Amino acid sequence: FKKGRRSGANALMLRYTPIAEPTVMEKFLLQGQKKHLCTKEFSHPIPWQKIEAEGLDCDYAMLFPKGEADDLFSQLEEEVVYSTGEESKVQVFGKMYNIPRKQAAYGDKGLEYTYSGVTRLACSWTPTLEYIRDSVTTATGQTFNFVLINRYKDGQDHMGEHRDDEHELDPSCPIASVSLGAARDFVFRHRDARGKHSSRHIEPVKLELAHGSLLLMNPPTNTFWYHSVPVRRKVLSSRINLTFRRITEKTRWSQ
DNA sequence: TATCGATCATTCGT
DNA sequence: CACGAATGATCGAT
Numbered sequence: 001f002k003k004g005r006r007s008g009a010n011a012l013m014l015r016y017t018p019i020a021e022p023t024v025m026e027k028f029l030l031q032g033q034k035k036h037l038c039t040k041e042f043s044h045p046i047p048w049q050k051i052e053a054e055g056l057d058c059d060y061a062m063l064f065p066k067g068e069a070d071d072l073f074s075q076l077e078e079e080v081v082y083s084t085g086e087e088s089k090v091q092v093f094g095k096m097y098n099i100p101r102k103q104a105a106y107g108d109k110g111l112e113y114t115y116s117g118v119t120r121l122a123c124s125w126t127p128t129l130e131y132i133r134d135s136v137t138t139a140t141g142q143t144f145n146f147v148l149i150n151r152y153k154d155g156q157d158h159m160g161e162h163r164d165d166e167h168e169l170d171p172s173c174p175i176a177s178v179s180l181g182a183a184r185d186f187v188f189r190h191r192d193a194r195g196k197h198s199s200r201h202i203e204p205v206k207l208e209l210a211h212g213s214l215l216l217m218n219p220p221t222n223t224f225w226y227h228s229v230p231v232r233r234k235v236l237s238s239r240i241n242l243t244f245r246r247i248t249e250k251t252r253w254s255q
Numbered sequence: 256t257a258t259c260g261a262t263c264a265t266t267c268g269t
Numbered sequence: 270c271a272c273g274a275a276t277g278a279t280c281g282a283t
Contacts, residue, residue: 093282
């Protein structure tokens, strides 16, 4: 790992870029430094939790205290416009289905993204989304040009196992997942440990994503591990999840 | 990355 | 506590 430049907003903020497998000592130093990152100037440090497995590298922290998370949740409930009609359907094994949740996509002006084979323009950032995006940037040192929003109205809404589309994403950029509202289970499964007779036995990694939390999925996590938000019948209230990404620039303004 | 039916697991009720 | 039933979670086929 390479220590990066300081940020003007926060002298304690460090950037890090994975350039090789870190040594044990480097991992230790990195964790210590990340614990001093702040959500805003002169704020308290965030305690980070490291989640690691073979080819999996995540960082988990509470980004927003409950009161602020409550406010952000209700603001997003007012502001966010979700896809409807054809845009909220998906084709799997030849059949069309309504996706079992609501989705929206926001990003830099003119940014295009592809979902289930169709390319569309992202909506432009709202002030609330910019605030959350900038909070994630301050906490992580990573910048993002796009956010995919998924709204799960209750425990019946879910998302099946998948990896995020790699060729449209910058593979060196972590994916930052912010959760607001009802806590939901989140399950990682290694690609070699799925299916009828999988080549290896690797235990799934299961997390609960809390109200106001941030989960950073660092490379190469998305290469080796599928993730899902399974059905949980006992969950009765809604959750909004925002996954901030960096989409490759070549798709911009492509008429 | 969707649904469905089969199967496995957990909780419930007596 | 034991045991079967009911409910819920997971898996494989499509």
